Amino acid sequence: MQSTSQPNIYNVSKLNNDIKRLLEGNFGRIWLNAEVSNFVAASSGHWYFTLKDARSQIKCAMFKGRNRAVKFRPQNGQQIMVKANVSVYEPRGDYQLLVDVMDMAGDGLLQQQFEQLKCQLASEGLFATEHKKPLPSQVKRIGIITSPTGAAVQDILTVLKRRNPLVEVVIYPAQVQGQYATNELVHALEVANYRQETDLIIIGRGGGSLEDLWCFNNETLARTIFSSQIPVISAVGHEVDITISDFVADYRAPTPSAAAEIAVDSNEELINKFNYLRQRLVHALTKQVHQEKMSLQQLAHRLSAQDPKYKLQQQAQYLDELNTRLISCTQSKLNHYQQRLHLLNQRLTKQSPQLTISRMAERHKQLTNRLTYATKQMLTTKQSKLHSLLRELNTVSPLATxxxxxxxxxxxxxxxxxxxxxxxxxxxxxxxxxxxxxxxxxxxxx
Known part of the structure; x- marks a missing residue:
């Protein structure tokens, strides 16, 4: 029986895109140790090369923003260690590595182990700030875990003597390089915590290569430092050297000498600190007295503000203000209505029938005079005409005959x-x- 479901038909772009997402999602970032081949530095600044071993090879790309941090120029045939993401170049369907970090093979392997341990301990919270113990403000005795014959211990003792010769020093000897260095460092730190005879511990050594400092990148030593009941300053190598001990310690000093500078205050600093604290105390007391005076004044003001006499005065003043406002408002209204009344009177006067009657009476008088005059004139004219007609009539009248x-x-x-x-x-x-x-x-x- 044939299936009626439609087949999942891909196009090439969708297939390459799905493969890319599958590879990137499953592999993420990886470390790879291999030999360089077909190295090309493009004019854009990007590097393109192949990594291979005896049986296989893979294409790689390292973009300009990443390869600027590489301290060497890769050569064909060179063994290197890279940290990269597995990806797919979709236009050609080639799968490749996008390289983020590149080291020579020896240092690269150690760096890989360093990064792995760093990530592991960080995820467990060993580097978290909330677990850091504060350094004591008054140190009477300092423990130093280092080689008793190295330059680091001499540098620390010199600085401590210069800054505060009253501070006592306990040296817990331990190798700081070699096969047994880690065990001796862990043992010395355990002894110092067991004895509880110091206020602070400095652990470290002078500078060296990554291999020379490797004992300070040990997981056991890191956990021992984290478990220490006494605050620990890590002072390993120079300022550019970073170890696991630096991350897990309560404080990291760039050098052993700097650790001694941080651990204790000098006599001058103690005097300055005393003077500073005295000034702060005086300032605090002065400020407190000033604040209390201000508080007292505020309370007195509040008490005065709550006085019934004061409130009555305020109410009387408010009443006067209201009375003034009422008089002003009334006067304003009165003036307004007087002006309005005046305007209405003017309008009424203009519209008054008396004026019209007077005008009409005057006109009636004029018309009467004119009518009287016209009537008299007409009567005179009619009488003259009548007399004339009468004379004419009389001339032809039969009465005359x-x-x-x-x-x-x-x-x-x-x-x-x-x-x-x-x-x-x-x-x-x-x-x-x-x-x-x-x-x-x-x-x-x-």
Whole structure:
């Protein structure tokens, strides 16, 4: 029966990327001892070479930022020790080493062992600051663990004598180089802790190669220093030399002479320290007295602030402030309303009907005068015209004719009789005279 699931199909880039992550995740950083081959220093500053043994080889790259720390130039055929990460160069699908650290084979192996032990003890907390014991401020007796015939012990004794000759010294002899050096150093440190006769222990020696100082990179010695009940100063080699003892000791001195300088104070330093402490005490007492005075003044001020009389005064002052603010506010409001009233009065005056009435009355008077004058003028004109018309009317008026002796006759229908044809015999007619009327009956017509 065929499976219905889809196959996991890779492309080349994804495959190389997955292989790279797999190699880097499983191997991490490794140490490798091998022979250099095909060494090339590129113009970019990066190194490219091959590491090989009798049966296999692997390509390597060391970038410019890393190879600057290498103190020698690798040569083909040279045996070296490298610390590197396993990786894959994806564009070509080549797996390679990315080198971080490079040493010659002998020193490299010791360096590898040093790094391994350093990491192991650090992970156990032997180098942690919280486990460091403080150095005593007053040292009366110092223990020195070193070779009794070496230059280091003489340097330490010379410095101690110069700085404070009253300090006693106990020397615990031990070899500081060779096959039995580590055991003797451990034994001397155990004896010093067993006797508990010193306030401080200095362990160390003068300078030398990595192999010469190797006894101070021993795990047993490191654990013995860590377990010491007496504070330990490690003074191994020169300032550039670093050992496991330096990391685990309570204090690391760059040289044995420096350890003696650190261990004890000189007479002058003791006097200076005494004077400094005296000044600090005086300063502290003065400061304390000043602080107490300030505290007393603050308490007096607080007591005064809590006095009811003071509070009443404050309340009275506050009341006066409120009263002043009230008067000021009231006056301000009053002024505001007075100004507003004045503006309203002005507006009311402008809008008052009295002014309009006065203006209208004046206009009425003017119009009345004009009307009276116009009426008189018109009456005069009309009277003149009437007199003229009356004169003209009088000229053509039948009354004037009647006044000269004529009359006007009317029939019963009050129609003017202008012809004899309108009259019949026996008909009554009325004649209008200049003064009065006459009624007559027609007797004959001509």
């Amino acid at each position: 009647l006044e000269r002796g004529y009359s006007i006759s009317y029939d019963d229908n009050e129609s003017v009789i202008t012809s004899s044809k309108q009259v019949k015999t026996g008909m009554k007619m009325v004649s209008q005279l200049h003064q009065g009327k006459v009624t007559s009956i027609v007797e004959s017509i001509e």
